Amino acid sequence: MRMLGVQHMAKINLVGIGPGSPDYITPIARKAVQNAHLVIGAKRALSLFLGDIKGEALPLTAKNMNEAIKYAFESSKMGKTVAMLSTGDPGFSGLLRPVLKNITEDVEVDVIPGISSIQVCAARLRLCWDEISLFSFHEGTSHEKMMKLAEAVKEGKDVMLLPDPKSFPPHEIARFLINNEIDKETLVIVCENLTLPNERIVIATLKRMLELDFDPLCIMVVRGHY
Numbered sequence: 001m002r003m004l005g006v007q008h009m010a011k012i013n014l015v016g017i018g019p020g021s022p023d024y025i026t027p028i029a030r031k032a033v034q035n036a037h038l039v040i041g042a043k044r045a046l047s048l049f050l051g052d053i054k055g056e057a058l059p060l061t062a063k064n065m066n067e068a069i070k071y072a073f074e075s076s077k078m079g080k081t082v083a084m085l086s087t088g089d090p091g092f093s094g095l096l097r098p099v100l101k102n103i104t105e106d107v108e109v110d111v112i113p114g115i116s117s118i119q120v121c122a123a124r125l126r127l128c129w130d131e132i133s134l135f136s137f138h139e140g141t142s143h144e145k146m147m148k149l150a151e152a153v154k155e156g157k158d159v160m161l162l163p164d165p166k167s168f169p170p171h172e173i174a175r176f177l178i179n180n181e182i183d184k185e186t187l188v189i190v191c192e193n194l195t196l197p198n199e200r201i202v203i204a205t206l207k208r209m210l211e212l213d214f215d216p217l218c219i220m221v222v223r224g225h226y
Contacts, residue, residue: 009108010076014099016089016114017041020217021195022048024115032083032112038075040068041085049085060085069102076107088116093136093162118160121191121219124201127158135161141168149173150180156224165216173220174209182206189221190214 013032018024030052033039037055039046046057060068069084076082086094090111099109122129133152135145141164152159163169168176170190178184184207192200192214204212206222 010073010079010106011108011110012072012076012082012084012099013110013112014090014095015083015085015112016094016116017045017048017085017087018115019088019117019120019195020044020193024120024195026112026114029112029114033085035081036083037080038072038082039085040072040082042087045085045087055080065098066102069099073102073104073107086114088118089114092116092118092134093138097139117162117191117194117217117219120194121160121221124191124194125189125221127160127221129160131158133157133159135159137164137168138162140164146176147180150177150182153177153182153186153222153224158224159222161220161222163218163220165218170214170218170220171210171212174206177222178206178210187223189223190218191221192218194219 013036015029015032017029025048033049033052034054038058039049039053039055040058040060042060046053046059058068058071072082072084084095084099086096088094090096090113096111103109118134135149137145149159149161163173174188184205186206188204188206188209190202192202202212
């Protein structure tokens with residue numbers, strides 16, 4: 001009896017690589033990179049896998065994002081194993097959204113979750129984050145989202161957010177909240193460069209936060225109850 005061949009759909013692995021330290025890379029993430037013909041990721045991400053990349057490595061930037069995703073899809077259709085590296089977890093301010101935005105029906109995306117900076121922040125502060133309000137301003141600081149942030153704080157919720165390092169850094173977030181009638185003595189925590197040698201955790205009030213600057217890799221927590 002003659003068996004018909006089964007044509008497998010092209011697939012790319014979207015790999016979460018953790019918050020920055022190589023200690024937080026999962027074994028399955030490292031294995032996915034080791035088995036890939038093509039690895040795409042930011043320079044900082046690629047540097048975490050220098051001993052694991054055996055095939056082609058393509059640096060990913062904000063400018064070549066769409067072209068790199070297209071190249072990943074085309075390579076997978078040619079039978080290559082492709083791994084795209086996403087800082088933290090791909091589903092939280094990671095590569096999942098732009099990949100899904102550009103995906104075609106003949107390419108499957110397999111998401112390998114990673115440890116996000118949000119998880120590490122919650123662990124460092126011993127926060128139960130199943131009821132916390134999460135915001136990310138990495139992909140835009142719309143007025144609507146900013147107002148939702150203010151509303152969550154006014155409702156007394158604990159809020160954890162990823163600031164936009166250029167347009168909405170921690171001191172500007174503090175200014176915005178104070179200008180929207182949030183008590184300037186509200187407790188704020190900023191976790192900077194988590195898991196890296198220069199990790200820093202700063203606890204201050206919104207008023208004090210107006211005078212502080214932080215590295216781009218930071219998370220801000222506004223405490224609703226303390």
